[in-house]
Amino acid sequence: MGKIALTKDALLWCMSAIYLFAFVSLYSQIPGLYGDNGILPARLVLPVDSKPELKKFQHQPTLLWLLPAIGLDVPNGMDFICILGAAISLICMISRRMRDAFMFAALWFLYFSVYQVGQTFLWFQWDILLLETGFLTILLAPMHLFKWRDPVCRHHDSIMMWLMKWLLFRLMFASGVVKLTSMCPTWWGLTALDWHYESQCIPTPLAWYAHQLPEWFQRLSVVMTYVIEILLPFLFFSPIRNLRLFAFFGQILLQVLIIITGNYNFFNLLTIALCISLLDDQFLGRNNNKNLSANQSSLMSRLMSRLSTTISLVTYAGMVYAMVKYFKLTINTKQYTVESEIAFTSDEFFEAIQVAMPYTIGFGIASLALEVLSALWRCLSEDSGFFNKLWSLFQCLIMTFAAVGMFTISLVPHCVVDRTAYHNLWPEIHKMKESTDFLHLTHSYGLFRRMTGVGGRPEVIIEGSYYPESGWKPYEFMYKPGNLSAMPPFVAPHQPRLDWQMWFAALGSYEHNKWFVNLIYRLLDGQQEVLDLIAHNPFENKPPKYVRAKLYHYSYTKFGDTNADWWKRWNAQEYLPTVNKDNLMEYVRKSGIIKKVKKPKKGEVTEEPTLAKEVTVQIRELIGHLPGPTLICSLFIPAVIMSYFF
Structure with a gap:
């Protein structure tokens, strides 16, 4: 894979924007959802007792335990957290030098803090995905202490980018597999899209038009969904750039179609951000081949280009063959349609998944090992002094340890789609995963498992x-x-x-x-x-x-x-x-949703509001009444313009 300095920065910028969407969207709804007079008052999740705040924090790690020290109650504390999160997000969007591990650690912990009291209104897969991606972003972002200097690319960045690809692989592969393991008749009958556009939570106007498309096209679209979600993810780790780009455009196509037909908040944008891990700087406009010698460009690159082209063509042909064989694709020349039907049984599919899962784990191990070895080799072969090499090697080893740990605990949710693979994992891996569950570092996914709203x-x-x-x-x-x-x-x-x-x-x-x-x-x-x-x-x-x-x-x-x-x-x-x-x-x-308000006794001195509370209340009075989409656009558009100049 080529250089990824621009690619990494693009991913960090996208994560900054997604954090902005998440914090601002939630902020606009806090009084009605979590206020003292809201539907699920957050104060009920953080009961007042005599335990020290530190013990409370250890049991339920959230910044809200500590904010009363500056005069903020739970609802004002949630406002404060979202305002602070939005402010940091804006700073990270505008300034490249501010996009470092410390800022993203703050963003992750702030969102983690509100998630702790979010209850059912924050228990969505995209909230979990944001926490998992956000934690990986901390590892990917530079440790940039000197803000007046431009951050430099590090040799171990490719390892952290690999973790992003692995997360994207788990997300897409599981989302495709669970559609069939759920035994939902609409997914097996290729009729899911006959109902999806009208049965999804909040459809867009274009969903009405998509619903009117002919039945054969809807069935073919389900087939393409299986190909994009189950087959294409294996190309994420291909050493051949064309195949990675093919997988990238396939994922982008799916996400864009979902965006224009359904309102899934920041989820699809977050998935697109993960897809950036499939790119390199050459794709974003920087040529990585300037340093090639004339002999290399004339001989070696030609041979490699022809070999990669051959492998790519064979791969594309194999995918077309698999589609035709396993989905019985036939062209009806009389009606100008494409007919499709699943050509395998449920038993055959479950058996195939049982066989494939150990290979996905082995594939992941081999791919990560190759990425680590490549990074270590770059550290040793860089043209710098001894101490610089030693420092680069030390950083690479630390990040390798972190990557191996994250990959290991991710195997537990990855194997959820197959019971045999899940139970065959070493008990120590399950224990490692359980010990980190309170941080939500990794999670299982599986969107649109069953189609709802069949028949209306x-x-x-x-x-x-x-x-x-x-x-x-x-x-x-x-x-x-x-x-x-x-x-x-x-x-x-x-x-x-x-x-x-x-x-x-x-x-x-x-x-x-x-x-x-x-x-x-x-x-x-x-x-x-x-x-x-x-x-x-x-x-x-x-x-x-x-x-x-x-x-x-x-x-x-x-x-x-x-x-x-x-x-x-x-x-x-x-x-x-x-x-x-x-x-x-x-x-x-x-x-307990009714709060008893104690009236001050005659002559009793009431506490003066702190500066933090006054500022939080003033901001709420100033912009808190704006609808979520309006508030998001009013912050996002200026940030995009300003980021162009900084």
Whole structure:
């Protein structure tokens, strides 16, 4: 692989931007989600007791334990953390010299701190992926103490970049395999995309058009998804640059198509950032071949070029052959379609995965060993003094130790897709993984495991009323489907976490979503912080006396329908029976979401707010009311412009 100085810096810049999206998006929702009057008050996760803060921190490592020392309670503390995280992200985006291990360690710990109290609204795979990628970014970023100097590229950077590729491999490979190991009939029948575009959480307007594509094209798209997610990841570690670039463009194509048809916050951008690890500086415009001698360029490079071209063509031909064989691809010349069908059984697939998993581990070990040996050789062969060589070698050995450790514990989540491989791992590896679980350094992934919404997406509609006999009025959420004529939005990279949880709530029952009952109580109480998370409150003067929830099934309208709406719905049934505040009072008292405010006694001196609290409150009053997408754009666009000049 060629030089990666520009590539590494591009990846660090992208991680800075993604951290900005994550912190700002969360910041805009803190009062309604985690405030004292929110749906899941964060103070309940950090109970007040007599234990020393240090012991509390050891049990649950989060900066929120320490912020009361500067006068910040839990909600203000979360505001402070997100503001600080956004500020550091902006600095890292603007200044290349500031993109170092210390800054990214701060970003990782800040996000880790809010994750500790995030509860169900932060338990998404992309939040875990951001923590894992963020930790690897700390190892990749330079230890840059002297900010007035430009950071230099180090020989062991390629080892850390390899860890990024390994994470990308695990993410994509597992996401492809679990679609078949789940035994979901839509994935096995190649009909998943017949339902995906309308059943995903928050579709975009283009998803409506993608849903109208012919069935044969949808089936072929599922086949291509399997190829991109299961086969192409093996090319990530290819020594042949053309194959790596082919795998890169395949992944980018998939991520871009997901971005334009679905609002998956910063997840796809984070995956694209990981894909940068497949590139080199030559791709980004820097020529790495200037130092080649004339003989090398005329003879050796020609031979290597022809060999790599031959291997590449054989690889492409093999992939086409595998697609035709295992998915029965045939061209229907009469109807101008491509017919497809899975040509292997579930038993054959499980057997193939069982055989392949040990090879993926061995492949990873061999690839990492080769990368380490190459880095060590560069350290020994560099044209510098003895002590510089010794220092480079020492750094390389330290990073090799860290890389081997990260790779070892990652084998546990990697093998989750196959029970045999999982149980065949040495017990010591499982123990190593368990000892680091509290830091969330590595995790298993598997997106779109089963296709939901087959036959119509379930959607919960919350309604309120002063008097049930006089009719009901619906609450309109900002982004999730509700109003049949409302166009689906573009909202990424912002993640409206309440809208997302409403999607999950529709897949189950309110008994299994305790936060939903809290939401209903906040609506009955007319809590403004929660109402700010909703697009339209039909009860502006005073809250309703009664609230209920109904479950509908939604599907897209089609081309040619006389109805101009985007959606149609049917089959209304009860999700939550009609309740009032009295019905929920016993529950909310036990849950502790009602905070008892102590009024100061006459003559009692109240504490003056600290500078940190005053600044945090002022920033909240100044920009906290802005919608997430607006706030993100207002910070991201100036940062991009400024980064061009610095």
